[in-house]
Amino acid sequence: xxxGFLFSLxxxxxxxxxxxxxxxxxxxxxGEKIYNQCKRCHQVGQGAEHRIGPHLNGIxxxxxxxxxxxxxxxxxxxxxxxxxxxxxxxLDVFLxxxxxxxxxxxxxxxxxxDPQDRANVIAFLRIYSDDPANIPExxxxxxxxxxxxxxxxxxxxxxxxxxxxxSGECTTCxxxxxxxxxxxxxxxxxxxDFVLAMxxxxxxxxxxxxxxxxxxxxGDEEIAxxxxxxxxxxx
Amino acid sequence: xxxxxxxxxxxxxxxxxTLAAPMVRAAGTPNVVVVGGGAGGATAARYxxxxxxxxxxxxxxxxxxxxxxxxxxxxxxxxxxxxEELGHGYGGMAAGGVNxxxxxxxxxxxxxxxxxxAGGGSLPYDKLILxxxxxxxxxxxxxxxxxxxxxxxxxxxxxSQSELLRAQLESMPQGGTFAMVAPPNPYRCPPGPYExxxxxxxxxxxxxxTAKIIVADPKAKFSKxxxxxxxxxxxxxxxVDWIGDDFGGGNVSVDPGAMTxxxxxxxxNVDVCNVIPxxxxxxxxxxxxxTEGNWAPVNAADMSTKADADIYVLGDASSQGDxxxxxxSANSQAKVCANAVRGALTGSRVFPAKFSNTCWSLIATGxxxxxxxxxxxxxxxxxxxxxxxxxxxxSADVRQATYLESEGWYTGITTDMMG
Numbered sequence: 001x002x003x004g005f006l007f008s009l010x011x012x013x014x015x016x017x018x019x020x021x022x023x024x025x026x027x028x029x030x031g032e033k034i035y036n037q038c039k040r041c042h043q044v045g046q047g048a049e050h051r052i053g054p055h056l057n058g059i060x061x062x063x064x065x066x067x068x069x070x071x072x073x074x075x076x077x078x079x080x081x082x083x084x085x086x087x088x089x090x091l092d093v094f095l096x097x098x099x100x101x102x103x104x105x106x107x108x109x110x111x112x113x114d115p116q117d118r119a120n121v122i123a124f125l126r127i128y129s130d131d132p133a134n135i136p137e138x139x140x141x142x143x144x145x146x147x148x149x150x151x152x153x154x155x156x157x158x159x160x161x162x163x164x165x166x167s168g169e170c171t172t173c174x175x176x177x178x179x180x181x182x183x184x185x186x187x188x189x190x191x192x193d194f195v196l197a198m199x200x201x202x203x204x205x206x207x208x209x210x211x212x213x214x215x216x217x218x219g220d221e222e223i224a225x226x227x228x229x230x231x232x233x234x235x
Numbered sequence: 236x237x238x239x240x241x242x243x244x245x246x247x248x249x250x251x252x253t254l255a256a257p258m259v260r261a262a263g264t265p266n267v268v269v270v271g272g273g274a275g276g277a278t279a280a281r282y283x284x285x286x287x288x289x290x291x292x293x294x295x296x297x298x299x300x301x302x303x304x305x306x307x308x309x310x311x312x313x314x315x316x317x318x319e320e321l322g323h324g325y326g327g328m329a330a331g332g333v334n335x336x337x338x339x340x341x342x343x344x345x346x347x348x349x350x351x352x353a354g355g356g357s358l359p360y361d362k363l364i365l366x367x368x369x370x371x372x373x374x375x376x377x378x379x380x381x382x383x384x385x386x387x388x389x390x391x392x393x394x395s396q397s398e399l400l401r402a403q404l405e406s407m408p409q410g411g412t413f414a415m416v417a418p419p420n421p422y423r424c425p426p427g428p429y430e431x432x433x434x435x436x437x438x439x440x441x442x443x444x445t446a447k448i449i450v451a452d453p454k455a456k457f458s459k460x461x462x463x464x465x466x467x468x469x470x471x472x473x474x475v476d477w478i479g480d481d482f483g484g485g486n487v488s489v490d491p492g493a494m495t496x497x498x499x500x501x502x503x504n505v506d507v508c509n510v511i512p513x514x515x516x517x518x519x520x521x522x523x524x525x526t527e528g529n530w531a532p533v534n535a536a537d538m539s540t541k542a543d544a545d546i547y548v549l550g551d552a553s554s555q556g557d558x559x560x561x562x563x564s565a566n567s568q569a570k571v572c573a574n575a576v577r578g579a580l581t582g583s584r585v586f587p588a589k590f591s592n593t594c595w596s597l598i599a600t601g602x603x604x605x606x607x608x609x610x611x612x613x614x615x616x617x618x619x620x621x622x623x624x625x626x627x628x629x630s631a632d633v634r635q636a637t638y639l640e641s642e643g644w645y646t647g648i649t650t651d652m653m654g
Contacts, residue, residue, distance in 0.1 A: 161584060162584075162586060166586070168282070171647065172563060172566050173644045176651070180643065182641070182646075213609055213622070217589075217621065
């Protein structure tokens, strides 16, 4: 499949950029809508950074777990070491069911069951990769979420040992190993993302009643402590 | 752990050899003994071993080789889970540094600070954590005792009893009657009997649609009552007849030989009769002398008993205040206890007690509901801080998401307990 994909692309590049849109691998515009499911964790486009997941610029041809400045699960690191690279075919398998390809991945995503949806989102991601060549840089599609949290709260340095104790309240539901089945993973998040999410529950901006209740009685120091603990948890 | 076991064997040999000599303790390293490997005990043992990193010897005494969770066992009755999915071994605990002893604890000597085992020998402790779950109050339902549990199963300790009840459900005659005798407060898993009614109704709707369900209940109201009654009306219209205390639901007797249930003087022939009697703390708590009445009163700050500062009681067996008796509660209490016990024995930091609980129930396929609360320790008891409950009339999407969340929780808590 990967060879076929390369072939059709090189033909497309030679003939005319317009044929890219009609490429059999999928419809990038439709893929952009599907990408809305991904962008809470993965940024892509100009200025994209690692957030809960790594950014996805230049993903084509990149080894799995390829960024040194992002902390991947052991499972994905192993897969990368064993030679897994991201191409249309491997992305297709991964997006269908992330755990099928890397059973210990922390990517909290049930997968896209429809092959056309996967083809579309892969076509969308392809826009942001140098490989294949001749793809113009596009506008950013995901940005740092706006928030009005007091910078002093974000600047708090968490007490990770206190966070470890407090984490007991989390790990009854959220697996400390990073697994997720119906309940998202909360391990190895950037501390800032964790703090923002918990304050969004506390302030009832995020909707989940259990999380609103749990976050509601946590103080700023306690949220910082949890963020510090979960950001650096050992697998 | 082999070093610990060897140390223990040497210790007991010495004690046996020198009659009346006081128990010699392994020098330096304190001993914690945990009795009962369920949601409370397994969590406490695993957390103390994990966090103390060898500074405390942790022994778990649990008679069964495989633990079948009582939570989700109703889903087995409804056909949503296989029994094997509810079974968990103790290999992960052993790998996590807990010395797992498969035996019954049959006595506690509070002066010598030892626990004796049915298989012989005894274990010394500096801190003893009891998490034995429940036993049934003798004579709670007229006509029923443990010798009748095959004719009229309780199925309130998961495993063979659950399988028996399921088999009886499957062999019910068409149009037959399933009866439940519900327990009085307080008891394990407040929504449990009513989730069970829902799961039985789900099974019967598919396999025996003209069958009836009668519930005799000594209570006038029950956990998530509005949600269950809405669900029964929506999914199982006309099938469930709930008879609360106002209509004599508390005035019952059974005849396991004749398979009859008598409610307020009226005799009914039944095909299956699920008797869930009144409950009390598992017997070892009584044997340790830390109970008052049916339960063991504890201090909210660390789950130590009022009777003995070196004995802690977790979960269903404890009398602690506002928390319901649930696996989630036991798991939550275990972490507070583990932090306090480790602090007391090694001087590690002790943080303020925080507790929480959420109970999910399944009413029908994809129709999940939940209730939960957070709690804190006060000098008197574990006191509720804040809570929430699913609403009647919620959309199917919300209920489906709640069910999926309960499945996630199941994986989370069993991983948290067993490693």
